[in-house]
Amino acid sequence: MRWQDAWAIARDSAKPLAGQLLPVEAAGGRVLAGAVRCERPVPAFDNAAMDGFAVAGPGPWTISGRVLAGAVTGGTMRPGSAVEIATGALVPEGVEAVLPYEDCVVEDDTVTGTVGPRRHIRRAGDSLAVGAPVVPAGRIVTATVAAAIVQAGVGNVLVHRPPAVTLLVTGDEVISEGVPGPGQVRDTFTGLVTAVAARAGGVPAERHRLPDDRALMRDALAAASGDVIVVSGSSSAGAADHLHELLTADGATWLVRGVACRPGHPQALAVLPDGRWVVSLPGNPYAGLVAALTLLEPLLAALAGRPAAALPTLPVTGNPKLMPGGVRIVPVTADGSLVAAGAVGLHAAAAADYLAVLADDWTPGAPAPLLRVP
Known part of the structure; x- marks a missing residue:
């Protein structure tokens, strides 16, 4: 399958998971499953837009008190009276304007000045009236989004449930800690998959390390609790690669x-009859990273409810060896410079900002799609 088609299938095949109601404070990073509408006008009350004096009727005005932010005043101000007022403070009843300090003169308890066309009063609902849209569905609840929602008087929001990810790290040679012995390698997938999942809106559910055993793989697939099962290794057709056989026997639908x-190359995407997704990553760490960015990240983003988006592009310079009939995926810096021209691995990706996807007809300096390195 063409790389472009595989990436698009992963992005477009899944629907967002169901919504759940959460307090705004607990919804950070989630995607809104419904639009948020204002429940309390913004501003919630008439308040001063400047430090100065709130005046009633024509001047000059006699100062009768002071109002600071947070204070509640009672009664109605009489014409000819004024109160010193702070920005954001509740404007008393009867006030017609706020005279900024720089636009008035104070002598003893009397204020004189001219009320101009700007009254320097923010009226209740000037920014948002009750029922007005605050944030549309599909937006990620960032700190700014959450602040706007709270300001509008909304306490709970409907957000998509984040996809839970189960990771199965396979291979007799893989160890999780310590110094590898002869023929052994450290697990590099747990951190990469966790980071990619978090960036796409997923959450880790469980992680298991499996030897190259068919029965153990079968049991692990059956017991996996996540919405998405990520399997590193066991992706090819060798004697120790059991994943494809087991998925086919379970009636999985192969999408990639x-x-x-x-x-x-040996990456894959399938969906089991019960709706769980399976992403197969090659056992080579750099190839596994490529597959995670190609299939896992767009799939999780779709399940999390994030809007589909095209990949960014950037002119890429350098002379890498291209792949006839396919794409070569190479590490590049933020300015599009190739990190390494020969064989590459995680060390090259660690020095890069992106992985650039170079078609077989790409020429140096031409733009290429980018995958952001986690």
Whole structure:
């Protein structure tokens, strides 16, 4: 399958998970499943837009008190009276304007000045009236979004449930800690998959390390609790690669089964009859990173409710070896410079900002799609 088609299938095949109602404070990073409307006018009350004097009727005005932010005043101001007032303070009844300090003169308890066309009063609902839209569905609840929602008097929001991710790290040679012995390698997938999942709106559910055993793999797939099961290794057709056989036997629907790219060719995407998704990552760490960015990240973003978006592009410079009939995926810096021209691995990706997807007809300096390095 063409790389572009595989990425698009992962992005477009899944629907957002169901919504759940959460307090705004607990919804950070989630995606709104419904629009948020104002429940309390913004501003919630008439308040001073400047420090100065709130005046009633024609001047000069006699100062009768002071109102600071947070204070509640009673009664109605009589014409000819004034109160010193702070920005944001509740404007008493009867006030017609706020005279900024710089626009008035104070002598003893009397204020004189001219009320101009600007009254320097923010009226209740000037920014948002009750029922007005605050934030549309599909927006990620960032700190700014949450602040706007709270300001509008909304306490709970409907957000999509984040997809739970189960990771199965396979391979007799893989160890989780310590110094690898002869023929052993450290697990590099747990951190990468966790980071990619978090960036896409997913949450880790469980993680298991499995030897190359068919029965253990079968049991782990059956017991996995996540919405998405990520399997590192066991992605090819060798004697120790059991994943494809087991998924086919379970009646999985294959959406992607091999991609015309280097590295990362043996990546795959399937959906089980019960609706759980399976993402197969090649056991080579750099190829696994490519596959995670190609299939896992767009799939999780879709399940989390994030709007589909095209990949960014950037002119790329350098002379990498291209892949006839497919794409070569190479690490580049933020200015589009190739990090390494020869064989690459995680060390090259660690020095890069993006992985650039170079088609077989790409020429140096031409733009290319970018995958952001986690």
